[in-house]
Amino acid sequence: MAGNTSVPGATVVARTIALLAAFDEAHPRLTLTELSHRADLPLTTAHRLVNELTKAGALTRTSNGYVVGQRLWQLGTLAPVQTDLRRLASPFLHDLYAGTLATVHLGVRDKLKVLYLDRISGQRSVPVVSEIGSHLPLHATGVGKVLLAHAPEALRREALQKLDRVTAYTITQPAQLAKQLDRIIEDGYATTYEEMSLGACSVAVPIRHNESVVASLGVVVPSLKRDKVRLVSALRVAAHGIERSLSSGVTHP
Template sequence: MANPKPRLKRDSTTSAPTGQSVTSRALALLGTFDSEHPRLTLSDMASRAGLPVATAHRLTGELVSWGALQRSGQDYLIGHRIWQLGLLAPAHQGFAELAAPYMQDVLFVTQNVVNLFILDNDQVLLLERMSGTRVGAPFRRVGEHLPLHASAAGKVMMAFGESDVLEAGMASLTQLTEHTITAPQQLRREIAKVREDGYATTSQEAGAQNYGVAVPVISLNGRCLAALGVVTLERPASVGAVVPVLRIAARSIARRLSMSTES
């Protein structure tokens, strides 16, 4: 009888198999970074990636040499080469460039930070942002994610996207602040109101002193492509003044996108 095939051993602190390829291990190290962990030590990276420290040290050195990572003291950060590659992604290059002039119009009229979000699995991704010297510091950076249930953009996606988007948002109601909606029935009522009103708002649900308003970008065939919104600090924006401007810009973006796909 043939001997059974040996099973891959796993590191005791993680679920990552030790039989991974070099490529998958390097990608695992890059995948340890996110909006909540923009800086990590070598030991933190190794732990989060499920790799021995010695392996992480060797691969990290190669990633730094290539420009995928950069070192700052004892910490590591995402490097410029990853940023440059990200700018080439079709989702960023096409959609963001097309939307930029209309986002600029919203910034000019409202004097608020303007954000463009797209759906990314069970979160929303900040694809593009417009801000000026007089509108204050942006709350999020391009490339960061927000939960569906705690962001105006996420609520828009839940209200106007496919039914599975709503269920995905309902499945993980993490409390980020004391104002975050974590009760399923309350969130369902909120999403129903968003459908009725045509826009979503947040009031310190993702961060203290952070207020958001967003509207859907709906394609000509009725698909929700993105969420366009503004964010303000310390006090909410005037819905009556901001929402009409956002709607005009959202319709213009949808039309331009339709024209670009037809040409």
């Protein structure tokens, strides 16, 4: 809950932001009453603001509540982290998909989650739960583990205390994951084995810019038993191409 928004003197902007912030991965659809409660706003105020946001396209009304509208997604795609990185990486993601026919992910860290900037998949790809613009746990995904391994030490310690189990194979022991994160830095890639979705394994590598890891590139496949070496090689080639484009600021020909 946002807090303080029901206090007299709270600005319209603060109340509007509180309403939008009421949505998260666990609450993608909310009724008016739920929005009022989570934003800490009187029902009448929430009703008025929600109507205005709906008219503007920031929210969309459905038969059982409100969801984030297309207008907000359009605005979100203008953020530099998405427009620059996603645009420059796009040709390499398509090349990687063409060479593997696997689901390809491009992600960045957003606090203790991985934010998926792009995803490419086809009919032969392994079904995944990720969507462009969605967030998933760092510790249970390939791209997320890469980002967590290279995160500041304080954030890594915080993440190790919040290891929720997603499947029976999700690593939830802090010491075990800590060793794996150290190995990821040493090896230069991360793997998962059905930790986010049953029947789906992943491998991912870092993308660097100005000597810092700014994103992660990964693929999801049914198994890594035979093709891990080939996939790591393909990922590294694509990652290096993205890094060169980031340095020069031009797209891949």
